Amino acid sequence: MAKVGKACGRVINGLHLYSIMDPLVEHLFETPAPEILKKFQNFLKRVDKRVILKQLPDLHEAAFEKVNCLDCARCCKNYSPRFKMPDIKRISKVMGMKETAFIDKYLSMDNEGDYVVKTRPCPFLATNNECSIYDHRPSDCERFPYTDEDVFFKRPAITLKNAEFCPAVHDVMMGLLSKG
Numbered sequence: 001m002a003k004v005g006k007a008c009g010r011v012i013n014g015l016h017l018y019s020i021m022d023p024l025v026e027h028l029f030e031t032p033a034p035e036i037l038k039k040f041q042n043f044l045k046r047v048d049k050r051v052i053l054k055q056l057p058d059l060h061e062a063a064f065e066k067v068n069c070l071d072c073a074r075c076c077k078n079y080s081p082r083f084k085m086p087d088i089k090r091i092s093k094v095m096g097m098k099e100t101a102f103i104d105k106y107l108s109m110d111n112e113g114d115y116v117v118k119t120r121p122c123p124f125l126a127t128n129n130e131c132s133i134y135d136h137r138p139s140d141c142e143r144f145p146y147t148d149e150d151v152f153f154k155r156p157a158i159t160l161k162n163a164e165f166c167p168a169v170h171d172v173m174m175g176l177l178s179k180g
């Protein structure tokens, strides 16, 4: 993925994914991206970040009551987390592989020196959209989509990019905007 950013752990390839919207989540993306971007940036300029941080847990929970990741998996299908060395050590051990063999088989190094998956969808994504290494998945995957962390508003450009494909990010963003 040519990177636009990855503060949220996902490497983003700059695709405008509204164009490949699936009907399952289409209704969540009614506002065009440039309009949301402008609103979100203006919102961040005027609203106390401590207030936002307090609102995030409820908005996060509300978003994931509407969105089922197992019906989506758009992140795992289209992007790669970073596999940091602790991730590689942990996952390769569980898989009974040497770290070097694990890297050779599944990973390549990107132009920022991070290990990312060689192929997409992620090789650990099962056909039912479950993660086959869920309990041991990379920390980037564990934290994504950062809807209950300060990263959400500290890196607005990344959040906006994530909102282009992740309905939960989009929903939390719209929830914040509706309160502002």
Ligand code: SF4
Pocket: 067, 068, 069, 070, 072, 073, 074, 075, 076, 144, 145, 165, 166, 167, 168, 169
């Ligand atoms: S985190 Fe977002 S993009 Fe990934 S599966 Fe869940 S809803 Fe979809």
Ligand code: SF4
Pocket: 075, 076, 079, 080, 081, 122, 123, 124, 125, 126, 130, 131, 132, 133, 134, 137, 138, 141
């Ligand atoms: S490791 Fe699991 S959670 Fe992470 S991208 Fe791959 S399938 Fe998705």
